[in-house]
Amino acid sequence: xxxxxxxxxxxxxxxxxxxxxxxxxxxxxxxxxxxxxxxxxxxxxxxxxxxxxxxxxxxxxxxxxxxxxxxxxxxxxxxxxxxxxxxxxxxxxxxxxxxxxxxxxxxxxxxxxxxxxxxxxxxxxxxxxxxxxxxxxxxxxxxxxxxxxxxxxxxxxxxxxxxxxxxxxxxxxxxxxxxxxxxxxxxxxxxxxxxxxxxxxxxxxxxxxxxxxxxxxxxxxxxxxxxxxxxxxxxxxxxxxxxxxxxxxxxxxxxxxxxxxxxxxxxxxxxxxxxxxxxxxxxxxxxxxxxxxxxxxxxxxxxxxxxxxxxxxxxxxxxxxxxxxxxxxxxxxxxxxxxxxxxxxxxxxxxxxxxxxxxxxxxxxxxxxxxxxxxxxxxxxxxxx
Amino acid sequence: xxxxxxxxxxxxxxxxxxxxxxxxxxxxxxxxxxxxxxxxxxxxxxxxxxxxxxxxxxxxxxxxxxxxxxxxxxxxxxxxxxxxxxxxxxxxxxxxxxxxxxxxxxxxxxxxxxxxxxxxxxxxxxxxxxxxxxxxxxxxxxxxxxxxxxxxxxxxxxxxxxxxxxxxxxxxxxx
Numbered sequence: 001x002x003x004x005x006x007x008x009x010x011x012x013x014x015x016x017x018x019x020x021x022x023x024x025x026x027x028x029x030x031x032x033x034x035x036x037x038x039x040x041x042x043x044x045x046x047x048x049x050x051x052x053x054x055x056x057x058x059x060x061x062x063x064x065x066x067x068x069x070x071x072x073x074x075x076x077x078x079x080x081x082x083x084x085x086x087x088x089x090x091x092x093x094x095x096x097x098x099x100x101x102x103x104x105x106x107x108x109x110x111x112x113x114x115x116x117x118x119x120x121x122x123x124x125x126x127x128x129x130x131x132x133x134x135x136x137x138x139x140x141x142x143x144x145x146x147x148x149x150x151x152x153x154x155x156x157x158x159x160x161x162x163x164x165x166x167x168x169x170x171x172x173x174x175x176x177x178x179x180x181x182x183x184x185x186x187x188x189x190x191x192x193x194x195x196x197x198x199x200x201x202x203x204x205x206x207x208x209x210x211x212x213x214x215x216x217x218x219x220x221x222x223x224x225x226x227x228x229x230x231x232x233x234x235x236x237x238x239x240x241x242x243x244x245x246x247x248x249x250x251x252x253x254x255x256x257x258x259x260x261x262x263x264x265x266x267x268x269x270x271x272x273x274x275x276x277x278x279x280x281x282x283x284x285x286x287x288x289x290x291x292x293x294x295x296x297x298x299x300x301x302x303x304x305x306x307x308x309x310x311x312x313x314x315x316x317x318x319x320x321x322x323x324x325x326x327x328x329x330x331x332x333x334x335x336x337x338x339x340x341x342x343x344x345x346x347x348x349x350x351x352x353x354x355x356x357x358x359x360x361x362x363x364x365x366x367x368x369x370x371x372x373x374x375x376x377x378x379x380x381x382x383x384x385x
Numbered sequence: 386x387x388x389x390x391x392x393x394x395x396x397x398x399x400x401x402x403x404x405x406x407x408x409x410x411x412x413x414x415x416x417x418x419x420x421x422x423x424x425x426x427x428x429x430x431x432x433x434x435x436x437x438x439x440x441x442x443x444x445x446x447x448x449x450x451x452x453x454x455x456x457x458x459x460x461x462x463x464x465x466x467x468x469x470x471x472x473x474x475x476x477x478x479x480x481x482x483x484x485x486x487x488x489x490x491x492x493x494x495x496x497x498x499x500x501x502x503x504x505x506x507x508x509x510x511x512x513x514x515x516x517x518x519x520x521x522x523x524x525x526x527x528x529x530x531x532x533x534x535x536x537x538x539x540x541x542x543x544x545x546x547x548x549x550x551x552x553x554x555x556x557x558x559x560x
Binding site: 006007009010011012013014015016017018019020024025027028029031032033035080150151153155156292295 | 388391392395396399400403404405407408413416417420421424425426428450451453454496497498499501502505516517520521548551552
């Protein structure tokens with residue numbers, strides 16, 4: 001293949017026809033405007049707080065954490081979710097502001113809020129479970145060094161697992177991953193803020209709910225946490241190399257819903273049918289896969305010298321050459337033009353391995369090219385078996 | 386650069402930056418995230434941006450940086466459950482529809498293009514990034530050089546190497 005053809009082919013194949021949806025662009029532009037309004041406020045606040053910063057030097061670490069960290073509301077705002085920011089200020093929200101140290105880090109659980117349609121961003125799982133729980137956790141280094149910014153190379157090198165766990169449920173089975181969870185994260189002034197969300201956990205309030213945090217892993221790790229099958233207690237392992245700790249979530253036991261909780265766990269632990277999305281994916285792939293499978297099947301048969309179908313005798317025609325050296329075939333509506341060197345090597349005799357197939361009403365036809373010992377190339381149509 | 390100028394960039398270069406994000410991430414959901422985060426990051430960096438000095442290349446370089454980050458999704462909302470690559474499948478299906486060639490050509494090129502995309506996806510970042518920048522984001526050699534902070538000659542040789550590598554892959558299983 002000539003370089004220019006190859007170049008053209010690459011450009012065609014790699015150009016992406018995908019465009020950002022209008023909705024995506026609108027939401028982006030809205031966010032850009034919001035950030036523009038939001039940014040300077042924080043800057044100003046911090047510069048005015050110079051005196052406070054000097055005072056802070058003589059204050060203890062925990063006081064530093066409590067006073068200087070951003071609130072759940074501010075973090076939600078920062079992550080572009082104004083609705084949720086307001087929810088964190090509502091009477092249903094639980095302000096916690098507890099700090100604990102473990103490993104190299106100091107973790108603060110700021111607050112949490114549960115309910116339906118609290119966030120501007122909807123998850124597909126909300127159709128099934130509309131109620132969700134959101135919580136904000138901050139992570140700071142104990143040695144005072146800043147946490148890496150999201151754009152830094154070091155960012156994410158030491159991953160964190162932050163997840164609610166239910167007392168009495170095996171933590172490797174019921175955690176943020178299985179409870180349709182997700183999170184947003186941002187780094188402000190050297191402190192990482194993570195806002196997690198998952199199906200709501202208040203229904204488990206009577207059983208007891210933990211918020212587990214571990215460093216060195218993004219997933220639940222048996223090295224960081226242990227589970228006592230007899231009591232249903234989850235505990236942080238002391239010999240774990242990284243940070244691992246648990247907060248008890250102060251949920252209102254009156255909000256527990258044992259029936260709902262049982263049904264939820266039943267659906268989670270005993271999934272009856274595969275998720276629908278897999279089916280969609282399968283059907284979306286079928287058309288292309290079928291074509292490719294058919295081509296591969298025919299090619300394998302040709303290589304093995306097996307019969308692939310019935311040749312239409314009158315379709316066997318010698319290709320006509322045009323000025324540029326390309327060959328043209330014409331029969332019954334087929335009229336491809338090919339470059340012979342793309343189909344045959346110089347000394348090749350016989351059928352080309354490259355061919356095309358078209359199908360209609362379950363009848364598939366292949367257009368094959370053949371080169372004889374004199375170098376004459378013919379095309380023919382074969383009705384595939 | 387102010388916010389209005391940045392919004393203008395969304396309209397002006399959104400399509401090629403989005404296409405680039407699609408190629409880089411391999412699926413629509415992540416591409417949407419990367420695309421948004423690229424512009425949101427640009428808000429923070431907008432004072433460094435000069436409208437007269439190729440803002441598109443600058444935006445692409447932000448996307449590359451964010452993508453390089455192993456846990457790039459963390460800067461914004463992340464769905465932890467693995468996302469199905471529906472976007473890619475739909476994207477692949479678009480090809481025959483968009484093709485103006487005859488049906489038989491379409492089938493041929495469909496298979497060939499899928500193989501080319503696959504071969505490109507398998508390249509390492511060093512070769513893949515300039516390839517996508519050149520063919521997907523439609524950037525010039527000079528723009529790629531300034532984005533990746535490497536000399537133009539290196540860009541050329543990486544592009545050449547990427548093309549050769551892919552050619553070899555495709556020749557192993559010639560169509």
